[in-house]
Amino acid sequence: MTRRGAALELAVLGLLHDAPMHGYELRKQLIVLLGWGRVLSYGTLYPCLKALGKDGFIVADPPSPKGAKSAKTPGSEAVRGRRNRIVYRLTAEGKERFAQALEESGPATWDDESFGVRFAFFARTASPTRVRILEGRRSRLEERLEHVKNSTQRGRERADSYTLELQRHGLESVEREVRWLSELIDRERSGGYQTSHDEQATGKNRSQKKKGASE
Template structure:
């Protein structure tokens, strides 16, 4: 199972990969990545940032920080280091079960543009498989307990079931789209590899006369 700290680290690295940010802006952006109803506290973010600084993954952007401090209340601006870029590349390309979990899938999805088509498809298929397993469990549980549930609890169960079914359909559409794009890319690559022209294949008139 994915740890929430892993998703937070990936979110911070991915955002700083795009541009340097101070802690307040990072908190807003990470909260948006984590999804509705999940607010990232400073008590979670700043220990993570300090640890990442100690690990050499991020560093204080001194030039930007000094400019900010001279104009308004001091804020530390963070930037990605070379080690941080390598760590981001490793995390974002990881397509195992940890990338399919509720806590981390949305963060991985947000940085899909930095991954290969193969990685995207593996993560999408893994997420769909995980949700299909969840659907089977919920349907089985609902069938067994339907008679004992009041109508409000039953509606809540149905609402959850509908939400998961919608996400499964959405994932299936994304997977199909990725496969079409992947196939088109392969055809383009294959076409680009054909360099022989008709002029190369057809003997010249001068050669025929000989």
């Protein structure tokens, strides 16, 4: 699976973890979450949904027959009152897969395609995992920053004013993100953000589950 494909899978699982959605609403939410700077096509979304269904992580509820009353499925308020559409929801296996994904903190979670999605679900991620991802992302950007600085210095004499301005803009953008990441890391080590009651309960349940599994 490509890195973009993995990011899309995580985003779908995370959004459906909150509530069932039909494809149209899910696509709108994904465009906001992923922020890829382009429209997410159905040609990209539906193969992902099909693969997740094949793996048993989601199920697709068929539309209700015409004239039938909409079933009051928990979390499905957003789709009632619209024309009949297939509604996707997470299975128990899908919830487990999402929980496992939130514990991952390797290099794949630091890259440009995945980091934004992982950060969007930080409220549900354990603090040590958040710190590892933030530190990995900062290290990745610091390496990139050093490389760009060296390349810019070597090519400065041959570059025109507009190229130099573009390079300066790129350097400043990376430097800002490095500072931001450093602030987040310091905040995490100092206790992090205050979480809501629901987020605290989610983290507590996850910790209890892991403790029970180790006993």
